[in-house]
Amino acid sequence: MHEVGIMQSVLDLAEREARAAGSAGIREIRLRVGRLTGVVPESLEFAFSILREGTLAEGGRLIVDYLPGAFWCSRCEAEFETEGFGCGCPGCGEFSLDMRRGMEMELVSLEVL
Ligand SMILES: [Zn+2]
Numbered sequence: 001m002h003e004v005g006i007m008q009s010v011l012d013l014a015e016r017e018a019r020a021a022g023s024a025g026i027r028e029i030r031l032r033v034g035r036l037t038g039v040v041p042e043s044l045e046f047a048f049s050i051l052r053e054g055t056l057a058e059g060g061r062l063i064v065d066y067l068p069g070a071f072w073c074s075r076c077e078a079e080f081e082t083e084g085f086g087c088g089c090p091g092c093g094e095f096s097l098d099m100r101r102g103m104e105m106e107l108v109s110l111e112v113l
Helices: 002-020 041-051
Strands: 026-034 061-067 069-073 078-082 099-101 105-112
Touching (some): 002 026, 002 105, 041 061
Antiparallel strands (some): 026 105, 069 078, 069 099
């Protein structure tokens, strides 16, 4: 389950940032995750609920903004959004591998106590 590894990295980073800021706790962690990363929202929430115990984020919450994936269609000369790989352009049906968005995985903000 790669969500556990992702969440562990996020928590490590968040704790490091919070400590550097002299904080005693994390109130909120906000992430931005692209749909094409394959991350399952429920698994990410679950990983957070388990891994936060004993960390500065123990009483904190996780907020995740999921972004749709986007590919470029060279025939239509336009971008189209998709929730997964292997979807053709809705305009012409052309299959595209020219990914423009969807692999994001970033810590957007951190609210500390
Ligand atoms: Zn097209």
